[in-house]
Amino acid sequence: ExxxxxxxxxxxxxxxxxxxxxxxxxxxxxxxxxxxxxxxxxxxxxxxxxxxxxxxxxxxxxxxxxxxxxxxxxxxxxxxxxxxxxxxxxxxxxxxxxxxxxxxxxxxNKGILLENGQLFASGEVSDILSLYQTRSIEKIKSKKIIENEKLGNAEFRVLSIDAISPEGSVLSIESGVKIQLEFENNIENKNIAISIFIVTLEDLILFEAPIIFSSDNNSQKGKYLIEWDIQPFLLNSGTYKINLLVGESQKYIVYKKDDILTFEIENALFDQGLNLNRLPGVMRPKVDFKISSL
The missing domain is CATH 3.40.50.300 (P-loop containing nucleotide triphosphate hydrolases)
Incomplete structure (x- = not known):
């Protein structure tokens, strides 16, 4: 019927x-x-x-x-x-x-971007998607600034989080990424799992990088710094977000914050005289190859 x-x-x-x-x-x-x-x-x-x-x-x-x-x-x-x-x-x-x-x-092939029920932009779909992503990043950044003093709670407080190049240069495919998290811990003598998630602008989770802040390695009250090193030739050029999750002994969530940080990876890959635009995909591994005559 x-x-x-x-x-x-x-x-x-x-x-x-x-x-x-x-x-x-x-x-x-x-x-x-x-x-x-x-x-x-x-x-x-x-x-x-x-x-x-x-x-x-x-x-x-x-x-x-x-x-x-x-x-x-x-x-x-x-x-x-x-x-x-x-x-x-x-x-x-x-x-x-x-x-x-x-x-x-x-x-x-054509796109329309709506905002608050009104037509904001129209055109080629690639242009509209780029505009949508740019505006999404701006909203995330402005939200982070507003909430900068509120990142955490009585048990766990984020002091700062940043994404930098290990060499101090611009973030690129070749440089890799170092994620630095400064935090204040007020949970004593318990195992704490601290995870960051690397996420695309489309909210696709690429991977999780967890660490265990355990009672065996000085998990006491105080301020600490954790550094995650994401190897070169892993992430493609583009914009990525970081989600943060803190849990205590896998029993409950201490603190959770999506979109806590965004970072941009540039396409500074060696071009050897070629004009290389961004290649498709979110991963850009360096693959070994060999050419031999037949």
């Missing part, structure tokens, strides 16, 4: 809906529950069935609002493939609303 109702709203005849019915049910992955009232569906099932109906009933404009935020990886992959097929092969317009920057970059 839900399929037929949605089809009727879109102006489809029953015969056309019948022709697409099996494809819609199969794509949605809701075949086992197709006779269950929609009001009993989970939010994910509702979105999956709604997307399948809209996509297969061939509207001129397909509006997709955060559909990738629900469903499993298999459905998300199918949804991206279907939207690409609709726009590129069928010549119809897809209006894709999302905070998933990777999906926007993959699917779209």
């Amino acid at each position: 839900n399929i037929y109702l949605n089809g009727a709203i879109l102006g489809m005849r029953k015969r056309e809906i019948n022709r697409k019915f099996d494809e819609i049910v199969d794509f949605s992955g809701c075949a086992r529950y197709i006779d269950t009232p929609v009001k009993r569906y989970s939010s994910g099932m509702t979105v999956r069935l709604g997307f399948a109906v809209a996509a297969f009933l061939e509207p001129e404009i397909l509006v997709v609002d955060e559909v990738l935020a629900v469903g499993d990886a298999e459905f998300q992959k199918k949804a991206i493939g279907k939207m690409q097929d609709v726009s590129r092969n069928e010549g119809r317009t897809v209006l894709f609303v999302s905070h998933n920057m990777a999906a926007v970059r993959k699917l779209c």
